[in-house]
Amino acid sequence: MKIITGGVTAAKGFQAAVAAAGIKYKDRTDMAMIVSKVPAVTAGTFTRNVVKAAPVVWDQQMVAQKECAQAVVVNAGIANACTGSEGMGYCKKTAEKVEQVMGISADQVLVASTGVIGMQLPMEKLASGIEHMVPKLSSAIESGHEAACAIMTTDTKSKEVEGKTVTLGGMCKGSGMIHPNMCTMLGFVTTDLAISKELLTEALKEDVKDTYNMVSVDGDTSTNDTVLLLANGMAGNTQITQKDENYQKFVEALNYVNTALAKKMAGDGEGATALFEAKVVHACTKEDARVLAKSVICSSLTKAAIFGHDANWGRILCALGYSGAVFDPEKIELFFQSKSGKIQIYKDGTAADYSEEEATKILSEEEVTVLVDMKKGEEEATAWGCDLTYDYVKINADYRS
Amino acid sequence: MKIITGGVTAAKGFQAAVAAAGIKYKDRTDMAMIVSKVPAVTAGTFTRNVVKAAPVVWDQQMVAQKECAQAVVVNAGIANACTGSEGMGYCKKTAEKVEQVMGISADQVLVASTGVIGMQLPMEKLASGIEHMVPKLSSAIESGHEAACAIMTTDTKSKEVEGKTVTLGGMCKGSGMIHPNMCTMLGFVTTDLAISKELLTEALKEDVKDTYNMVSVDGDTSTNDTVLLLANGMAGNTQITQKDENYQKFVEALNYVNTALAKKMAGDGEGATALFEAKVVHACTKEDARVLAKSVICSSLTKAAIFGHDANWGRILCALGYSGAVFDPEKIELFFQSKSGKIQIYKDGTAADYSEEEATKILSEEEVTVLVDMKKGEEEATAWGCDLTYDYVKINADYRS
Numbered sequence: 001m002k003i004i005t006g007g008v009t010a011a012k013g014f015q016a017a018v019a020a021a022g023i024k025y026k027d028r029t030d031m032a033m034i035v036s037k038v039p040a041v042t043a044g045t046f047t048r049n050v051v052k053a054a055p056v057v058w059d060q061q062m063v064a065q066k067e068c069a070q071a072v073v074v075n076a077g078i079a080n081a082c083t084g085s086e087g088m089g090y091c092k093k094t095a096e097k098v099e100q101v102m103g104i105s106a107d108q109v110l111v112a113s114t115g116v117i118g119m120q121l122p123m124e125k126l127a128s129g130i131e132h133m134v135p136k137l138s139s140a141i142e143s144g145h146e147a148a149c150a151i152m153t154t155d156t157k158s159k160e161v162e163g164k165t166v167t168l169g170g171m172c173k174g175s176g177m178i179h180p181n182m183c184t185m186l187g188f189v190t191t192d193l194a195i196s197k198e199l200l201t202e203a204l205k206e207d208v209k210d211t212y213n214m215v216s217v218d219g220d221t222s223t224n225d226t227v228l229l230l231a232n233g234m235a236g237n238t239q240i241t242q243k244d245e246n247y248q249k250f251v252e253a254l255n256y257v258n259t260a261l262a263k264k265m266a267g268d269g270e271g272a273t274a275l276f277e278a279k280v281v282h283a284c285t286k287e288d289a290r291v292l293a294k295s296v297i298c299s300s301l302t303k304a305a306i307f308g309h310d311a312n313w314g315r316i317l318c319a320l321g322y323s324g325a326v327f328d329p330e331k332i333e334l335f336f337q338s339k340s341g342k343i344q345i346y347k348d349g350t351a352a353d354y355s356e357e358e359a360t361k362i363l364s365e366e367e368v369t370v371l372v373d374m375k376k377g378e379e380e381a382t383a384w385g386c387d388l389t390y391d392y393v394k395i396n397a398d399y400r401s
Numbered sequence: 402m403k404i405i406t407g408g409v410t411a412a413k414g415f416q417a418a419v420a421a422a423g424i425k426y427k428d429r430t431d432m433a434m435i436v437s438k439v440p441a442v443t444a445g446t447f448t449r450n451v452v453k454a455a456p457v458v459w460d461q462q463m464v465a466q467k468e469c470a471q472a473v474v475v476n477a478g479i480a481n482a483c484t485g486s487e488g489m490g491y492c493k494k495t496a497e498k499v500e501q502v503m504g505i506s507a508d509q510v511l512v513a514s515t516g517v518i519g520m521q522l523p524m525e526k527l528a529s530g531i532e533h534m535v536p537k538l539s540s541a542i543e544s545g546h547e548a549a550c551a552i553m554t555t556d557t558k559s560k561e562v563e564g565k566t567v568t569l570g571g572m573c574k575g576s577g578m579i580h581p582n583m584c585t586m587l588g589f590v591t592t593d594l595a596i597s598k599e600l601l602t603e604a605l606k607e608d609v610k611d612t613y614n615m616v617s618v619d620g621d622t623s624t625n626d627t628v629l630l631l632a633n634g635m636a637g638n639t640q641i642t643q644k645d646e647n648y649q650k651f652v653e654a655l656n657y658v659n660t661a662l663a664k665k666m667a668g669d670g671e672g673a674t675a676l677f678e679a680k681v682v683h684a685c686t687k688e689d690a691r692v693l694a695k696s697v698i699c700s701s702l703t704k705a706a707i708f709g710h711d712a713n714w715g716r717i718l719c720a721l722g723y724s725g726a727v728f729d730p731e732k733i734e735l736f737f738q739s740k741s742g743k744i745q746i747y748k749d750g751t752a753a754d755y756s757e758e759e760a761t762k763i764l765s766e767e768e769v770t771v772l773v774d775m776k777k778g779e780e781e782a783t784a785w786g787c788d789l790t791y792d793y794v795k796i797n798a799d800y801r802s
Contacts, residue, residue, distance in 0.1 A: 051722030117715025308798030314518025397709030
């Protein structure tokens, strides 16, 4: 696997463009399009929230019914969720507009929205945005980057990841209402690989369990979470149709891209000053490892302690304890680590002999890891979150105004 | 049912006392004792956290093995959780000290602790505290009030509730690490009723489902949560041994006391400026109603919006949607209410026609309710939380120092 630069336009045949359509924001780009030169086999994972935004319903239907898709239209600012019967209408009109302007069949057009719930979309502005974007579609690295910026809401950094020789590139957004199960995150991963729809779907479904679904900013699973994976086959490889060595390489590359995007999302959580990672090793089962890791990064008390650079390991142990996994607290061990070093903080049922000063130094970095050694089995999992800060409260006490 | 004044000492034969033992705090009382003149039938519910503080383990064993208890010793400041093998030793020594000083058998003494996890208890200070308290035991209303104050940690208000002719009184503490399943809450309810252990246990077990277990401040289920219910029979009623009319009256009184304590705890959540109540009506099942109500009061985004007095109903709908309960979002209706009025905010799948100004006024009160009408069945449930504020972050970013 070779890491190259470039985002969603890195893979052969993918183009992107953006527009400042003025949907809600007045002074920035707020629409993006990704288009494949040829129809791309498509897989998707979507929010498990019972309350699903209209674009989620639209994409779920399209991905289930159609082998391929060729374009994705994204807007930021308004989520098109809880928009009543009008909601699906916006999706249909958006797809029809793309068909009208560039001849791609409306049933090959996917849509995604993020932003305020309950506001209606200004359809004329969306249509103008599409007219503006189509002539500007480009496979330049810069276009991929602009697209990653255009889909941001409370995000402070754009999130892009690049791939390898059979190229895989991605972008995503997500900062608050982040507790993917599948997650207000939007993720778009493109590849020029030739692969069957069945294997593409399985690869994505398996990978989100260890990537996006291991991220939490605030425990709120959004109405809009969507990850779309488009594979247009333009690399010219023999199509992957079984779980051979090439499939494994693809799975590995996909995991690299999704993990990197997931970490970027967590590190840019609303108000965050640090990426907070929980790595659980030597658990009995994979599910135990996931549940334990996620419980730690979801704990408000632990997140506030990380903000305070306070080695309050009791809160971590508490979060492990209420996770649902069964274990003997006397047997496990806890460590803090960052680029400033690694220290043991808990063993034999009580505090290890560590220096608070050293702990504070380790916890003052921008990426902080708590390592949980369950001392029992062979399974491991990692989850990503962020610290809980004054700015999270500030951003969310007054988001709509 | 008649509401009278007085807390844990309101019921006949119960006495309380406090001490400033200097366990961690230097300038306040930090120990309390509750003693019944005669052995009291005892029921308890305890944290479901796998990591259980030593006093939880001690009390669980005692309540399971013994019909009665006669004394409860509580300290604030140090939780006696994750204290290794020493932990149970403190419990035993505390009970033995009570036996030595006042002749109550050690196996009739329950203990409870709240505070920092992982620190060792100063046993000499605990012992001195007991020596100080025993001669001061009193059934005065003031003693019950002082006890409710002595068990506070980050609590800003003491929490007491009083009862009725067969008297039931209670006190509790709890402010952070509050997500009772059974909750860092401690609750102590005393009654002079004569009732069998079996029915007392069942009444408590059932009632916590709708009271303490419907409270959340931060989603963190503590290592120390304990509710103890002591019934000493000194009212002189014929012992309740079946689910007759008298049992139902007791259940009603218990629910009144526990609900009032639970609400006080939620309203005094760490950093809170408002009690945030979610009432779900017309749900299909009781469990659905509980899960939906609790999901709303647990949502960080909704809690931050309440702090901002922002009628961001999309977040409430989102929290209902990821609760796990299944429903049709187009059918349900949402309302905000407080002593300033009541408005409908959502119906027919989208925003109702309401005035933002009026909504802000309603949301600016100290007690705010979101009413969720599922429009389907006959079941209802209420959950209590609080808003998410800068002060929650402040308190928890630097709790240990």
